[in-house]
Each structure stands twice: as structure tokens, then as C-alpha cells.
Amino acid sequence: MIRVVVVDDQELVRTGLRALAERDGDIHIVADAVNGEDGVSVVRRHLPEVVLMDIRMPVLDGIEATRQIVADPALAGVQVIVLTTFDEDENIFGAIRVGAAGYLLKDISPDALRTAIRTVAAGDALLSPSITRTVLYRLARQTGSTRPELVAALTQREREVLTRVGMGESNREIGVSLRISPATARTYVSRLLATLHARDRSQLVVLAYESGLVTPGLTPG
Template sequence: MIRVLVVDDQALVRGSFRLLVDTAPDLAVVGEAATGLEAVDAARRLRPDVVLMDVRMPDLDGIEATRRIIADPVTAEVKVLVLTTFDIDEYVFGALRAGASGFLLKDTRPGDLLDAIRVVAGGEALLAPTATRRLIEQFVRHAPQQPASVELPDTTEREREVLALVGAGLSNTEIAQRLHISVSTTKTHIGRLLMKLGARDRAQLVIIAFQSGLARP
């Protein structure tokens, strides 16, 4: 069972998300929060698998709340899926930098949102299609860059090939087809990359791929 914490300053929205999530046999809402500070506290108390996080909230916005949850050793393993009405670059970029594993708009179809929760809970990153390319371009343009000659310690040539394709936005199935390997082998390579590079999830692998020069916008 995937345990979900719903965070939004509007009670009606929280209730709608709770009803939707609880319709899935493998998902369950374990709590709600109406502000960023409440979200941080609830994450510590409840230890959910996934937090559905709004951006615009009183006392502490969702981006800062996400940063605090990820930075806290008690909740460092909690995955955050940011949901917002506004498709704004600042929100997308800020969510990823804060450690969020996903970013979606609130007009996402119900079934797609449930699938997104499962994907994020499984350790993969998920971004709204309209945000993906802009996010990568924002990161490359504004984020501090490592030297272009930076090397990836202890990674094999095959792992670097996989990392480059992750940076290009390919799914596990697409990577497997491109490299003529099985999906399970692809997942093994990605798991080893996460461990060797100290990355929390697939979103951070995308960042590393660009920082190392393996991927370019």
C-alpha cells in the first residue's frame, strides 16, 4: 500500500484528492495539511511514501516545504509530487532543485495522477510534458555548472550510455530498445547509477547527465 499525504490550502481540493486517491486499491491517504509548515510536521509524524504538494500556501510555500522535507534525515526518503495550477518556470525549476520527484498540473487526468503517484513512489521522476524541456533548459542556463571535463567516478561505459539517455528524457523501455538490452537490465544500470552517483531519484540523474556533459539541451 502506497501511503499518501495531501497538502493544499483549499479544503475542497484536499477532499477531492483524498476521494480520488482512496478509490485506488493500492493507494491510501494517511493525512492532510493546509499549509507548508503543517506539511513538514505531518511528513515527520506520518512518514508517507508520497506527498502531493501544492505550491501557493500560507506561512510556507510548497517549494520550501519540499526542501525541508527532503533535507530532514527523518523524512529524506519521502517522495514529493508537486501539483500546481500554474505552469510557471520558477515553480518547475524550484521544485526540482528542492528535491521533488515529480511536477504536474492540477488539470492532469485523474488516472494519470494515480499513475504518477505510483511512478514517484517507485523511485522514478515524473514531469508534466510541457515542463520537461523548459526545466532542462532552465537548469542548464542558470544552475551552477561543473567543469565540462568532469568525469563520473566508478561508472562503466554502458552506465554512462544509460545516463545520457536518461538525460535525454527516455523511459526505461525506450532505453532498452535503443541499447538492445532488456528492461530489467536497464533498471539494474539505473539502480547502480543512483548508488554510485549518490542521486536520490531519476530527476537528479537528469541533472548529473547535463552537469557531466553527457546530455545537452
């Protein structure tokens, strides 16, 4: 059973998410909260595997609430999916940058919502390659330069794996691309997490873009 907390200031949204998420029986909403501050407290109390977090809320917004959850060592096993109606670049990047495992719009289909919860509960990132290409590279252009020093300590093979992670490939797809087994790809990803001090796969995607390993238009080859 995947335990989930919903944080949203609209009761209708909270009720709807509960009904949709719990339909197949393997997902259970253990609690909900009406703002980010209450959400952080509820998460600390219930220790869910996944949090569905609205971005725009009173008292404390979802990005700051996500940052507090991710920064708390006692909540290391909690994954946050940011859920919003606002398809805005700064919100997408802000959520990913502070450690959200994924970003979804509230008009997502019920099946896709449940799949998203299962995906992040299993430890995988939930990042649309099209969203990351647009948002993260835009940030790089705004800052004026990339930071290759972020990956200076990596081997050539580790850089290749990180590039594939940045392009949104799964471990299986990385294995096919680089002609290694999925288990070996998983080992490389775990090593990258440790070497780069990244909390999860989402942060590896951020690092791939910030370091300049991945740029818009880069396709598998």
C-alpha cells in the same frame, strides 16, 4: 496500499484530491495539511510513501517544504509530487532541484493523478521530457555553461545510460535503446544513483542536463 499526505492551503483542493486519489482502493490519504510547515510535521508523523505538495502556500511554500522532507534522513522513503496551477519554469526547476520526484498541474485527469502516485511510489521519476528539456536547458543557458566534471568519473556506458535517463526513458526503453536487458538497465541506474550521490531518478535527470549530456533537440538514435 499506498499511503499519501496532501499539503494544500485550499480545502476544496484537498477534498477533491482525496476523492480522486482513493477511488480505486489502492491509495489512501492518511492526512492533510494547510501549509508547508504543517505539511513537514504531518509527513514526519505519518511517514507516507507519497506527498502531494502545493507550491504556493502561506507560512512555508511547497519548494522549501519539499527540500526539508528530502533532506531529512528519517524520510528517505518519502516521494514528493509537486502539484500546482502555476506552469512556471522557475517553480518546475525549483521543485525538481530540491528533490521532488515529479511535477503535475492541478488540471491533471483523475486517472493520470492515480497513475502518477503509483509511479513515484514504485520509485520512478515522474518527469515530462518536454518540461525537462525546456526548463533544465534554460537553466544551463542562464548559468552560461555546462559542468562536464559532474560526470567525469562515469564510464562510457554509464554516460549513455544517464543520457537516456535524462531524455525521460524508462528502464525498459533504455534496454531497447542500448540493446541491454531491463534488469541490466536498472542495475546501471542504481549504480549511477550511488556514484553521483543522487537521491532518485529525478536528480539524475538534473545531472544529465547540468553536465551537458542532454540538450534540447537531442533525440534517441
